[in-house]
Amino acid sequence: xxxxxxxxxxxxxxxxxxxxxxxxxxxxxxxxxxxxxxxxxxxxxxxxxxxxxxxxxxxxxxxxxxxxxxxxxxxxxxxxxxxxxxxxxxxxxxxxxxxxxxxxxxxxxxxxxxxxxxxxxxxxxxxxxxxxxxxxxxxxxxxxxxxxxxxxxxxxxxxxxxxxxxxxxxxxxxxxxxxxxxxxxxxxxxxxxxxxxxxxxxxxxxxxxxxxxxxxxxxxxxxxxxxxxxxxxxxxxxxxxxxxxxxxxxxxxxxxxxx
Amino acid sequence: xxxxxxxxxxxxxxxxxxxxxxxxxxxxxxxxxxxxxxxxxxxxxxxxxxxxxxxxxxxxxxxxxxxxxxxxxxxxxxxxxxxxxxxxxxxxxxxxxxxxxxxxxxxxxxxxxxxxxxxxxxxxxxxxxxxxxxxxxxxxxxxxxxxxxxxxxxxxxxxxxxxxxxxxxxxxxxxxxxxxxxxxxxxxxxxxxxxxxxxxxxxxxxxxxxxxxxxxxxxxxxxxxxxxxxxxxxxxxxxxxxxxxxxxxxxxxxxxxxxxxxxxxxxxxxxxxxxxxxxxxxxxxxxxxxxxxxxxxxxxxxxxxxxxxxxxxxx
Amino acid sequence: xxxxxxxxxxxxxxxxxxxxxxxxxxxxxxxxxxxxxxxxxxxxxxxxxxxxxxxxxxxxxxxxxxxxxxxxxxxxxxxxxxxxxxxxxxxxxxxxxxxxxxxxxxxxxxxxxxxxxxxxxxxxxxxxxxxxxxxxxxxxxxxxxxxxxxxxxxxxxxxxxxxxxxxxxxxxxxxxxxxxxxxxxxxxxxxxxxxxxxxxxxxxxxxxxxxxxxxxxxxxxxxxxxxxxxxxxxxxxxxxxxxxxxxxxxxxxxxxxxxxxxxxxxxxxxxxxxxxxxxxxxxxxxxxxxxxxx
Numbered sequence: 001x002x003x004x005x006x007x008x009x010x011x012x013x014x015x016x017x018x019x020x021x022x023x024x025x026x027x028x029x030x031x032x033x034x035x036x037x038x039x040x041x042x043x044x045x046x047x048x049x050x051x052x053x054x055x056x057x058x059x060x061x062x063x064x065x066x067x068x069x070x071x072x073x074x075x076x077x078x079x080x081x082x083x084x085x086x087x088x089x090x091x092x093x094x095x096x097x098x099x100x101x102x103x104x105x106x107x108x109x110x111x112x113x114x115x116x117x118x119x120x121x122x123x124x125x126x127x128x129x130x131x132x133x134x135x136x137x138x139x140x141x142x143x144x145x146x147x148x149x150x151x152x153x154x155x156x157x158x159x160x161x162x163x164x165x166x167x168x169x170x171x172x173x174x175x176x177x178x179x180x181x182x183x184x185x186x187x188x189x190x191x192x193x194x195x196x197x198x199x200x201x202x203x204x205x206x207x208x209x210x211x212x213x214x215x216x217x218x219x220x221x222x223x224x225x226x227x228x229x230x231x232x233x234x235x236x237x238x239x240x241x242x243x244x245x246x247x248x249x250x251x252x253x254x255x256x257x258x259x
Numbered sequence: 260x261x262x263x264x265x266x267x268x269x270x271x272x273x274x275x276x277x278x279x280x281x282x283x284x285x286x287x288x289x290x291x292x293x294x295x296x297x298x299x300x301x302x303x304x305x306x307x308x309x310x311x312x313x314x315x316x317x318x319x320x321x322x323x324x325x326x327x328x329x330x331x332x333x334x335x336x337x338x339x340x341x342x343x344x345x346x347x348x349x350x351x352x353x354x355x356x357x358x359x360x361x362x363x364x365x366x367x368x369x370x371x372x373x374x375x376x377x378x379x380x381x382x383x384x385x386x387x388x389x390x391x392x393x394x395x396x397x398x399x400x401x402x403x404x405x406x407x408x409x410x411x412x413x414x415x416x417x418x419x420x421x422x423x424x425x426x427x428x429x430x431x432x433x434x435x436x437x438x439x440x441x442x443x444x445x446x447x448x449x450x451x452x453x454x455x456x457x458x459x460x461x462x463x464x465x466x467x468x469x470x471x472x473x474x475x476x477x478x479x480x481x482x483x484x485x486x487x488x489x490x491x492x493x494x495x496x497x498x499x500x501x502x503x504x505x506x507x508x509x510x511x512x513x514x515x516x517x518x519x520x521x522x523x524x525x526x527x528x529x530x531x532x533x534x535x536x537x538x539x540x541x542x543x544x545x546x547x548x549x550x551x552x553x554x555x556x557x558x559x560x561x562x563x564x565x566x567x568x569x570x571x572x573x574x
Numbered sequence: 575x576x577x578x579x580x581x582x583x584x585x586x587x588x589x590x591x592x593x594x595x596x597x598x599x600x601x602x603x604x605x606x607x608x609x610x611x612x613x614x615x616x617x618x619x620x621x622x623x624x625x626x627x628x629x630x631x632x633x634x635x636x637x638x639x640x641x642x643x644x645x646x647x648x649x650x651x652x653x654x655x656x657x658x659x660x661x662x663x664x665x666x667x668x669x670x671x672x673x674x675x676x677x678x679x680x681x682x683x684x685x686x687x688x689x690x691x692x693x694x695x696x697x698x699x700x701x702x703x704x705x706x707x708x709x710x711x712x713x714x715x716x717x718x719x720x721x722x723x724x725x726x727x728x729x730x731x732x733x734x735x736x737x738x739x740x741x742x743x744x745x746x747x748x749x750x751x752x753x754x755x756x757x758x759x760x761x762x763x764x765x766x767x768x769x770x771x772x773x774x775x776x777x778x779x780x781x782x783x784x785x786x787x788x789x790x791x792x793x794x795x796x797x798x799x800x801x802x803x804x805x806x807x808x809x810x811x812x813x814x815x816x817x818x819x820x821x822x823x824x825x826x827x828x829x830x831x832x833x834x835x836x837x838x839x840x841x842x843x844x845x846x847x848x849x850x851x852x853x854x855x856x857x858x859x860x861x862x863x864x865x866x867x868x
Contacts, residue, residue, distance in 0.1 A: 043868070047868055050450060051449075052446075052868045071449070071454075072446075072449040072450055073449045073450075073451075073452050073453055073454045073455070076449075076450060076451060076452035077452050081450070081451075082450055084447070084450075084868065086867075088444050088446060088447040088450075089444075089447070090439075090440060090443035090444055090447065091443065092443065093439065093443060097436070100436060101436060101437075101440045101448065101451050101453070102451045102452065103433070104433045104436055104437050104440070104451070104452070104453055105451070105452030105453060105454075106452070107433050109432065109433055111429070111432075111434055111461065111465075114428060114429065114432030114433065114434055114435075115425050115428045115429060115432070116428075117263060117428060121432065122260045122263075124433070128433075164451065165450075165451075167451075168451055168452055321669065367849075367853055368849070368852075370856065371852060371856055372856075374605075374609075374611060374808075374812065375808065375812075375852060375856065375857075375858075377611070378611070378804065378805065378808050378848070379848065379849055379852055381801070381845075382805060382844075382845030382846075382848050382849055383845070383849070385801065385841070385842060385845050386842045386845050386846065389838070389839075389841040389842035390842070392838075392841075393838040446866065446868055491801070495676050498669075498672075498673065498676075499673055499676070502669050502670070502673055503673075531684075531687070531688040532688050534680065534684035534687075534688075535681060535684045535685050535688050537680070538676075538677040538678070538679075538680035538681040538684065539677075539681055541673070541674075541676075541677040541680075542659055542674055542677040542678060542681065545663065545666075545670055545673055545674045545677065546659070546662045546663065546674070548666075548670065549662060549663050549665070549666045549670065550662070
């Protein structure tokens with residue numbers, strides 16, 4: 001059984017059919033990418049996967065459970081985490097506090113235990129602190145744990161967002177344009193990070209990306225979207241040479257990625 | 260764990276000392292009845308302000324109707340006391356039904372955003388006032404009289420300390436973290452597995468409990484309550500205390516509440532013009548705050564200039 | 575209730591509603607352009623009533639000049655408030671602005687109380703001919719009809735300004751996107767002042783009309799109608815001018831019928847309607863759902 005099974009989802013906003021008949025499967029440890037021109041519907045697919053929108057048609061299955069139409073927080077609890085196209089960090093909180101947010105749903109201390117500082121409160125706070133710091137270490141952000149998220153340089157903000165998403169212990173991680181605004185060295189480091197995350201945390205990763213360098217070097221399978229429909233699907237080499245894709249989107253970038 | 264306990268013990272010890280000092284001054288009549296009344300009002304207002312602070316500054320929900328919960332607590336405690344229930348239990352009862360109202364009102368309204376939420380909470384407040392004006396058993400528009408003066412300085416002071424400790428623990432817990440995440444970015448919070456509605460309602464309910472407690476204490480201090488004491492002007496006062504107190508830290512909130520409670524009293528010598536100078540001061544303070552922020556940024560800008568490349572190297 | 579009674583109450587309701595609409599328009603226009611709930615707006619209504627009062631008594635002016643003077647005076651006060659108290663806080667948080675507005679409101683109310691005392695003043699009885707008018711089986715009096723008439727006239731004038739003049743276009747543009755409007759060469763400060771001026775003038779007119787109808791004004795007269803008018807603006811869809819029309823008229827009619835049927839509920843009915851509407855349609859009757867881009 002695939003980890004993620006998207007069957008024929010469509011979504012209509014008033015008169016606009018933003019996504020039409022999108023289907024895709026992902027295995028437990030796959031790294032795939034969703035590419036396409038701006039406005040093709042990629043983030044809309046993400047939003048349907050994470051419960052921000054409810055598909056008008058079709059179903060979404062995660063590990064055999066239907067998740068289409070559930071509220072975002074419920075889907076996160078089932079094991080899907082995401083980052084956002086426009087970084088949505090909690091700006092006035094510190095780096096450490098941002099990561100701790102993801103542990104709220106995973107801890108059980110109720111209000112009375114919290115107020116009375118019963119043993120479970122201390123136990124859980126300690127564990128959350130320890131686990132969060134460990135995660136920050138993996139992302140080389142532990143030195144800045146008390147820094148305000150708003151004060152981090154752009155690249156570190158993107159890393160923090162990924163760390164925060166990973167802190168929810170997902171089975172599937174959705175990254176929305178993680179390489180946006182990065183230079184080639186940073187993008188290479190990001191590629192390395194993605195590969196490492198897949199191995200270390202044993203999960204599947206789905207990217208939305210415009211940076212073909214990253215996509216070609218990291219993904220096993222690519223799905224191409226244009227005007228809400230899938231126009232091609234396959235391994236990086238197949239996509240690179242697909243005339244439909246080249247016409248819709250890649251153009252000269254494909255040859256650059258080869259080199 | 261040790262760190263928490265130590266901090267708590269120091270705080271409690273300091274509070275005990277403060278209480279003893281103040282109580283001695285009161286008993287010796289150095290603090291006379293008039294000032295004692297002011298002190299007690301400060302304590303009650305601090306309970307109110309800290310409770311509103313939880314919703315407004317920590318959870319980021321602007322509520323303009325918080326005094327409704329105070330009213331429910333006041334009337335609830337007074338009414339059930341008249342029915343023969345002991346004082347402490349009456350206070351608890353008032354707080355609990357205020358909390359229940361907070362829950363019931365919060366559930367449908369907290370799906371509204373920003374200004375819609377603000378006006379709806381204001382609406383609920385006015386509805387409660389009108390409701391109370393039309394219940395003859397509670398005295399109607401004439402008010403509820405004949406409440407014994409059971410509230411003492413000790414009661415309000417210790418209730419205030421209790422409020423501070425409980426709310427401080429709420430804020431430092433995973434629930435408090437969830438509330439802050441709602442304020443920061445509801446969508447991101449949802450994406451990290453947080454049921455934002457649940458925590459918004461929780462903040463509302465907890466804060467309504469303490470507003471109800473304050474209301475009960477107030478009823479047994481004033482010995483007379485009527486619905487217009489709890490109308491939207493009272494809610495506005497609370498919002499002003501909370502916002503002027505800064506971005507939520509308890510010390511700032513307590514300080515601003517104390518100052519703003521005393522200010523109208525201190526201006527009494529101005530008679531009729533007192534209530535003209537007070538809002539004028541308010542406006543001037545608000546304008547100065549903005550200018551100050553701009554001034555601080557300007558200072559930072561010049562500092563960078565003078566230190567030359569030093570700051571750039573660090574960045 | 576007989577059909578004739580129904581019609582009579584309807585006329586009363588519409589005239590009350592048109593007063594609410596005039597006030598609601600000012601709230602909605604200011605909210606639409608700078609996102610502020612102008613708590614001081616209801617006090618501009620009161621200021622207009624007082625200016626009109628002095629025009630009619632001390633200056634002995636007849637109805638129309640009184641109305642015009644009050645409208646101009648209110649507009650001036652409104653713009654003054656904007657320049658002195660709100661403009662410095664343009665970039666501040668919206669809560670700071672809200673608190674300043676509350677401060678201005680208290681200042682105006684208590685200021686007028688300190689200067690003119692809270693004893694109610696009365697407009698001269700002969701300022702408008704109060705005649706009993708019979709339309710078929712329905713009895714009403716000329717005052718209600720005049721209020722309705724004047725309000726409708728002002729609202730038509732407003733529509734004309736908003737949709738047929740350049741300044742109106744500038745107002746619509748600034749309301750849609752302040753920064754883009756500034757980049758297109760619109761003097762945003764000026765547009766905001768004009769918005770306040772128009773909204774205040776309408777509120778001042780409402781103040782005069784009410785002063786004449788109920789023959790009694792006091793410094794705190796704006797509070798109740800203010801909250802109600804704002805509620806009406808919100809459930810019609812805050813920021814939308816047709817929403818304020820609709821909301822105000824609806825509220826006046828509903829309130830009049832509720833008062834006739836079960837008066838204790840009258841004070842709260844506006845809020846009950848508001849809550850009922852917002853629960854079903856969170857952006858108000860005519861409002862559009864503003865969704866955030868994720």
